[in-house]
Amino acid sequence: MRHGRSLANNAGIIISSLEDGSGGWGLAEGSLPDIRAALKGSGLSRDTVFFSSPFKRALETAWCAADYLSAEEVRIDKDLRERFFGDFEGTDDKNYHRVWQDDGKNPDNGNHGVESPRDVLYRLKNFIHRVDMFYSHRTICLVSHGDPLNILLTHTAGLGVEEHRNIVSMKTSELRPLFP
Helix, strand or coil: CECCCEHHHHHCECCCCHHHHHHCCCECCCHHHHHHHHHCCCCCCCCCEEEECCCHHHHHHHHHHHHHHCCCEEEECHHHCCCCCHHHCCCECCHHHHHHHHHHHCCCCCHHHCCCHHHHHHHHHHHHHHHHHHHCCCCEEEEECHHHHHHHHHHHCCCCHHHCCCCCCCCCCCCCCCCC
């Protein structure tokens, strides 16, 4: 699940550092109905274990979702954090496109100090491996961010990580299965 619409989304700025994203920039007013709507008919239940990025916008989404389903487990994992956008931290979100153009040419793109798509995929695969060892018998809902989720979805679709902008991007509050 991608986090709900955030204050950073509304402001049109990139908030990708753990320090900035964990301390502020939570959900925007009016996000909760969208989160609840995404869960209706999703098949998730009170037995779902929520794993969330430590960013405030993702944690608030996970807590809202867990509350809606009366689920008891929300766990935080740094591997679900936003992709770090380096020099573009705190700048206009139009800069995402500059990064994505470079990503399409190079899965190891680290221009401007950004975290490469391959590095994002590595940490997400590591997370899934760790969680699967202990929760393989449970339904898991990951609450994360647009780029990390798109990168993971690209991988599970059998595409190269550099193609992560060639799939339909997740909208805020969207819930999508990783392994359909």
